[in-house]
Amino acid sequence: DIVMTQTPLSSPVTLGQPASISCRSSHSLVHPDGNTYLSWLQQRPGQPPRLLIYKISNRFSGVPDRFSGSGAGTDFTLKISRVEPEDVAVYYCTQATLFPITFGPGTRLEIK
Amino acid sequence: QLQLQESGPGLVKPSQTLSLTCTVSGGSISSDTYYWGWIRQSPGKGLEWIASLSYSGTTYYNPSLQSRVTVSVDTSKNQFSLRLSSVIAADTAVYYCARSYDVLNGYSTTAPRGDFDYWGQGTLVTVSS
Numbered sequence: 186d187i188v189m190t191q192t193p194l195s196s197p198v199t200l201g202q203p204a205s206i207s208c209r210s211s212h213s214l215v216h217p218d219g220n221t222y223l224s225w226l227q228q229r230p231g232q233p234p235r236l237l238i239y240k241i242s243n244r245f246s247g248v249p250d251r252f253s254g255s256g257a258g259t260d261f262t263l264k265i266s267r268v269e270p271e272d273v274a275v276y277y278c279t280q281a282t283l284f285p286i287t288f289g290p291g292t293r294l295e296i297k
Numbered sequence: 298q299l300q301l302q303e304s305g306p307g308l309v310k311p312s313q314t315l316s317l318t319c320t321v322s323g324g325s326i327s328s329d330t331y332y333w334g335w336i337r338q339s340p341g342k343g344l345e346w347i348a349s350l351s352y353s354g355t356t357y358y359n360p361s362l363q364s365r366v367t368v369s370v371d372t373s374k375n376q377f378s379l380r381l382s383s384v385i386a387a388d389t390a391v392y393y394c395a396r397s398y399d400v401l402n403g404y405s406t407t408a409p410r411g412d413f414d415y416w417g418q419g420t421l422v423t424v425s426s
Contacts, residue, residue, distance in 0.1 A: 218407070220401075220402075220407065220410075222410045224413075226344075233393055233416040233417065234393070234413070234416055235416070236400075236412055236413060239400050239401060240400075240401050240412075243401055245400065245412070245414065277343075277344060279344070279413075281397075281409075281411070282410065284357055284359075284409075285346055285358075285359040285360060285361070286334075286346035286349075286359075286410075287346065288343060288344040288345070288346070290343050291343055291344075
């Protein structure tokens with residue numbers, strides 16, 4: 186199985202300041218079909234996960250443009266340009282390049 | 298707006314079978330560009346993918362659970378289901394159903410690896426005697 190690791194596991198940030206979450210996979214996520222099946226999910230307290238970013242860097246419908254994704258191969262990053270109160274959540278990276286689909290452990294974003 | 302809703306018993310006894318159904322509304326389950334997945338979340342293990350299936354019955358299973366899992370689809374009811382046999386306490390979790398769709402390309406061939414773009418609210422299943 187591809188193991189997904191995330192750093193940090195907890196991130197206290199100041200409102201209006203940027204935040205960055207790193208995700209690393211144990212195997213390249215480039216599929217032979219040319220796609221990289223890496224996405225990011227946001228889970229607010231008491232809510233199901235919500236798709237934020239798909240295929241490394243594409244924002245899903247309705248996601249604010251302060252969220253951005255980048256990376257390639259085995260190293261990926263989710264950035265929030267200016268943290269808002271509603272961004273308090275746990276963020277997961279997930280890969281579907283190789284079955285079974287696996288998830289990172291999650292990064293808890295909290296306000297200082 | 299597509300909606301998914303899980304239903305089933307919230308308490309299952311050890312060694313028995315957990316059965317859940319996901320009802321899809323606001324759209325049809327019968328498209329080859331979608332797959333339908335089950336994911337669970339427990340405090341000890343985070344998010345864990347269980348299985349995904351197409352409306353025509355093509356399935357993908359997590360090998361760690363495959364021997365105990367069966368997923369199926371009922372297109373007439375716009376539902377899909379999960380059965381997990383021989384449950385133990387470690388199967389206690391919130392179970393989510395979700396749609397898998399290749400948002401970027403919309404291809405049927407990449408749907409199994411699609412993005413989980415719509416989720417149900419989740420249902421807590423506790424395994425206890």
